[in-house]
Amino acid sequence: MIKYHLHCDQGHEFEGWFSSSNDYDEQHQRSLLTCPQCNSSNIAKALMAPSVPASTKGKDMVPMATPHPVPAEMVAKIRQLKREIEKNADNVGERFPEEARKIHYGEAEARGIYGKASHEEAAGLAEEGIEFLPLPELPEEKN
Numbered sequence: 125m126i127k128y129h130l131h132c133d134q135g136h137e138f139e140g141w142f143s144s145s146n147d148y149d150e151q152h153q154r155s156l157l158t159c160p161q162c163n164s165s166n167i168a169k170a171l172m173a174p175s176v177p178a179s180t181k182g183k184d185m186v187p188m189a190t191p192h193p194v195p196a197e198m199v200a201k202i203r204q205l206k207r208e209i210e211k212n213a214d215n216v217g218e219r220f221p222e223e224a225r226k227i228h229y230g231e232a233e234a235r236g237i238y239g240k241a242s243h244e245e246a247a248g249l250a251e252e253g254i255e256f257l258p259l260p261e262l263p264e265e266k267n
C-alpha cells in the first residue's frame with residue numbers, strides 16, 4: 125500500500141491509499157479521483173509517504189503512521205511481513221536497542237533481530253545511523 129498526499133485545483137488537501145503507483149496513475153488518468161470537499165477531478169499528487177520505510181539512515185525523524193481504521197488487507201500484509209521477519213531473525217525482546225548497537229558496531233554476529241524499543245530508543249538508534257524497520261503493531265498485540 126502506498127499513501128499519497130493529494131490536492132485538487134482548489135487547494136484542498138486529502139490523502140489516498142493505492143495498491144501501487146500504477147494504481148494511482150490509472151485512477152488518475154481515468155479521472156476516478158475526486159476531491160472529497162469540492163468533487164473536483166483535477167487532482168494532483170503532493171508527496172509520497174511509503175507505508176513501510178526501507179531505512180531511517182541519516183534521518184532525524186522516525187517515520188510513523190497510525191491509519192484509522194486499518195484496512196483488513198493491510199493488517200494481513202503486516203502480519204505476513206512480521207511472520208517473514210520472525211522466521212529469519214532472532215527475538216531479542218527488550219534488548220533490541222542493545223543488540224542492534226552491538227551488531228552495528230561489529231560486537232555481535234551480523235544477523236536479523238527483532239524485539240521492542242521505546243520511541244526514544246528508536247530515535248537514538250536512528251541518530252547513530254543504525255538501520256531498522258519500525259514494525260506496526262497489530263490489533264491482537266495490544267493489551
Ligand SMILES: [Zn+2]
Pocket residue numbers: 132133134135136159160161162163164
Ligand atoms: Zn477540492
